[in-house]
Amino acid sequence: MKRKTRISSSDAALFRQEVKQANPLKQDKVTPYRHLPTAQVKRAPRVDALPLHSESESTMGAGGRFIPDPVEASEALLFHRPGLQRSLLRKFQRGKFTLEAELDLHGMTVTEAEHCIEEFLSECRQRNIRFAVIIHGKGHRASTPYPALKNSVNHWLRAYHEVLAFCSARPADGGTGALYVLLKTAPRDDASARDQ
Known part of the structure; x- marks a missing residue:
């Protein structure tokens, strides 16, 4: 066990003198991600996602939309669309790719988080990003065992056609409090492909 080092009275006085003029920050919140100026882009239509397993009548929401069962904070998530290559899915689950974008939803309400995910x-x-991470947190302060943001993000991402897969991140990237997201890339223009 490391011994505590005592600060001499002269060092303590010097420190107090140096920080005497410091003013505390009035606001210490950080924006979840940087909003870059972008051109207006038509949003992809939301579609009903295909579930990984057959769903019962109790898991169908209004309009026949699939609603995933609630998950607890420690549960790992995995979703993928049919037809995704197994090798790509394994690489994706192991985090063997370069993250190109990150969204941190900590401290947001469910409504704010939904808007941020859409943006x-x-x-x-628009930027043709393939691999991203969304940090939803583990919901340790939640009053129920089912964290609202984690369950909402699990539901929302399935509804976006451009989301090919998502899974809980490795512990180094947030574990069950974050999701790796695999996105469709824009189709290549045949004319530009021939020129290369």
């Missing part, structure tokens, strides 16, 4: 996915699509 974030739109910006990712």
Whole structure:
């Protein structure tokens, strides 16, 4: 065990003198991600996602939309669209790719988070970003065992056609409090592909 070092009275006095003029920050919140000026882009239509397993009548919401079962903070999430290559999915789940974008939803309400995710996915699509991470947190301060943001993000991402897959991140990237998101890339223009 490391021993505590005592600060001499002269060092303490010097420190107090140096920080005497410091003013505390009035606001210490950081914006979740940088809003870059972008051109207006038409948003991709939301579609009903196909579930990984057959759903019962109790998991169908209004309009026949699939609603995933609630998950607890420690539960890992995994979703992928049919037809995704197994090798790509394995690489994706292991975090063997370069993250190109990040969205941190900590401290947001569910409504704010939904709006941020819409903007974030739109910006990712515009920039042709393939791999992103969305940090929703583990909901330790939640009054129920089912964190609202984690469950909402799990539901919302399935509804976006451009989301090919998502899974809980590795512990180094946030574990069950974050999701890796695999996005569709824009189709290449045949004329530009021939020129290369």
